[in-house]
Amino acid sequence: MRHPRLGCSTITFRRLDLDRALGTIAELGFREVDLGSLPAVCEHVPLRLDGRSRSRVVTAVRNSGLAVRSINADIGDLNRPATRAELDAARVHLDSLLALATDVRATAVVLPNGALAHDPVETLGADLDRVADRLVEAAGAASTYGVELWTESLHVHRLCCTAERALALAARLEGSTVRHVIDFSHVVAAGADLAETIDALGRGIAHVHLRDATPGDINLSIGRGVVxxxxxxxxxxxxxxxGHLTLELETHDVDDADRASAAAAAADTIEPLLNLDSVST
Incomplete structure (x- = not known):
């Protein structure tokens, strides 16, 4: 079995259906997963999550024997002004994700830091205020389900595409229950210093995504970048x-037929480092 703190995201096997993705992850010896529910990336958790589709996900997870650490989802562009109808629809979507999280005993639902665009809709400050407000509201809803609410604060393709913006969002979330997911590949691809960014987010970090990167490129297998x-x-x-760490190997340098062996090699690289006492400081 793999290290108990090291999981694998179903995004790693996003081109497989959920049952096959979970089966592959279990066969590789992982004990837990993150489930993907991201438009045009990974819809293992369907975007239209009605009772029937929720039941299918729950059954697939239970049959796999895997624990679920988080559901990585998107309920809309949190920095965009929304109508009452749009806000209501986002709340319904979030409630369905939280209900699923309860059913599969996930620790958290993860939401993004804003739209898949770098330019603010209004001003950067106003957009960050809106993202923070909506994340705090989502965290309040999550608490009623006994689920945590995390956000991936730095994502090179989204509003908070730099460490500076990610930390500005984090400052707005201080005092709330919203915690942070840090993805090593996004930090490095953004040109930020990894250790400095971790120190800045500090104890607000709830979860870690692992993938390799070079400046400007987040889609590299572990060992092929500069992380x-x-x-x-x-x-x-x-x-x-x-907390726990997840291999989220949404890479573009591996053929689909080789993804299982690449995930195993990545785990083989990371696992020795998780015995942190053996890492020289």
Missing amino acids: DFAQGLIALQRNAFD
């Missing part, structure tokens, strides 16, 4: 991080 995973893990240890 210093050992130093990132040292920084997490320095900040008393006690």
Whole structure:
């Protein structure tokens, strides 16, 4: 079995149906998964999550024997002004995700930091205020289900595409229950210093995504970029991080037929580093 703190996202096997993706992850020895529910990326959790589709997801997860750490989802562009009808629809979507999270005993639902665009809809400050307000509202809804609400604060394709913007959002979320997912590949692709970004988010980090990157490119297999995973893990240890880490290998340098072996190789690289006492500081 793989290290108990190291999971694998179904996004790694996004071209497989959910049952096959979960089966492959289980066969590789992982004990837990993140479930993908992202438009045009991974819809293992359907975007239209009615009772029937929710039941199918629950059955697939239970049959796999895997635990679920989080559901990585998108309920709309949180920085865009929305009509009452749009807000109501987003709340219904969130409620269905939270109900599913309860059914599969997921720790959290993860929402993005804004739209898949760098330019603000209004001003950067106004957009960040709106994202923060909607994340805090979502966290309030999550708490009624006993589920945590996390956000991927830095994403090179979204509104918070730099460490500066991610930290500005984090500052607006201080004092709330919203916590942060840090993806090593997005930090490096954004040109930020990984250890400094981890230190800045500090104990607000709830979860970690792992993939390799070079500046401007987040879609590399572990070992093919410039991410210093050992130093990132040292920084997490320095900040008393006690959460879990997930291989989210949405890579463009591996054929689909080779994804299972690439995921195994990635785990083989990361697992020795999770014995943090053995990593020189």
